[in-house]
Amino acid sequence: MTRYVVTGASGLLGLNLSLQIFANDEVLGIANTSPLKGLPFEIQEMDLVSENFEEGILETYKPDVVIHCAAIANLEDCEKNSELAHQTNTIVPGKIANQCRKRGMKFVHISTDAVFDGKSGNYSEDDPTNPLSVYAKTKRAGEENVQNQNSDAIIARVNFFGWSLSGTRSLGEFFVNNLLSKNPINGFVDVNFCPLYVSHLSDLLLAMVRADLSGIYHVVSSDHMSKYEFGCAIADKFGLDHTLINPIFVTKSNLLAERSLNLTLSTEKLSTDLHLTIPTPLDGISQFYKDYQRGYAQNIRNYSVED
Numbered sequence: 001m002t003r004y005v006v007t008g009a010s011g012l013l014g015l016n017l018s019l020q021i022f023a024n025d026e027v028l029g030i031a032n033t034s035p036l037k038g039l040p041f042e043i044q045e046m047d048l049v050s051e052n053f054e055e056g057i058l059e060t061y062k063p064d065v066v067i068h069c070a071a072i073a074n075l076e077d078c079e080k081n082s083e084l085a086h087q088t089n090t091i092v093p094g095k096i097a098n099q100c101r102k103r104g105m106k107f108v109h110i111s112t113d114a115v116f117d118g119k120s121g122n123y124s125e126d127d128p129t130n131p132l133s134v135y136a137k138t139k140r141a142g143e144e145n146v147q148n149q150n151s152d153a154i155i156a157r158v159n160f161f162g163w164s165l166s167g168t169r170s171l172g173e174f175f176v177n178n179l180l181s182k183n184p185i186n187g188f189v190d191v192n193f194c195p196l197y198v199s200h201l202s203d204l205l206l207a208m209v210r211a212d213l214s215g216i217y218h219v220v221s222s223d224h225m226s227k228y229e230f231g232c233a234i235a236d237k238f239g240l241d242h243t244l245i246n247p248i249f250v251t252k253s254n255l256l257a258e259r260s261l262n263l264t265l266s267t268e269k270l271s272t273d274l275h276l277t278i279p280t281p282l283d284g285i286s287q288f289y290k291d292y293q294r295g296y297a298q299n300i301r302n303y304s305v306e307d
Ligand SMILES: NC(=O)c1ccc[n+]([C@@H]2O[C@H](COP(=O)([O-])OP(=O)(O)OC[C@H]3O[C@@H](n4cnc5c(N)ncnc54)[C@H](OP(=O)(O)O)[C@@H]3O)[C@@H](O)[C@H]2O)c1
Pocket: 007, 008, 009, 010, 011, 012, 013, 014, 030, 031, 032, 033, 034, 035, 046, 047, 048, 049, 050, 068, 069, 070, 071, 072, 073, 074, 088, 110, 111, 112, 113, 114, 139, 158, 159, 160, 161, 169
């Protein structure tokens, strides 16, 4: 059995990933402010910015692998508190990467497709980055910190959707919740991305660990669509009314953080090195729907104390 520590275990990725690891291996999840109840795996609360992860977790739990999902992942929050975003998204990953290297523990850092400015698209891992928002800048600086501290680390640039603790964290949930309530909503036609379903992302991250990969990888879906098309595909799969989705341009919206328009990434390096076919967004939407039908969305929400 492999012993994993997953940070951000109350978040969209960290919670789904920890549940998936728990099916076969041992996992300790680290959460910060979100109260959780009834989890099948062990959980510990810790503020990674102010508390000692090395003494508090690495020395006591002695994991084989640390998967670092914790971040300030909300773009608007990062604009409003850039110092906290810098501490959380840049300083903390470098510190943990260094501690893991010293102890011979595998470190996996979760980064973002938003390190690119989205002017061209179909980016490979070798393409130059140009992050636009505070979030993207602090995440890119976090990648550099991890690379400088630990050359054996995996850095996974991701974009994903799924069922979350609050029921509102992911873009997929945004579309389902509003369409079920018959609320008219907007879908961006000028933002293209490669959304991967969170359980597919978890499978791929664990396969990367087993294959002992290192360096930067694009871990997104193997095909792309606009956010508007993504919403319509979800509506169609769930039998909901996609005419409620109003096609609009993000360039005409009043969001605080600047968005990259074409965030399509190439997954060729990942599929070659893992000898695997990477799922498409439609594969993901299909699994997202199957999980909804089997009650998984509600099961996840039941872990929240606030539900
Ligand atoms: N969602 C996406 O589509 C997307 C796209 C690209 C990249 N990413 C990256 O993927 C990773 C996971 O994102 P997500 O969507 O799962 O995030 P999320 O749902 O917003 O969860 C963030 C997690 O980080 C924890 N956290 C924040 N500050 C912390 C601190 N000081 N100490 C300890 N824990 C702290 C939170 O804990 P509490 O809630 O308990 O406070 C929460 O568990 C992040 O690195 C993000 O940048 C996400």
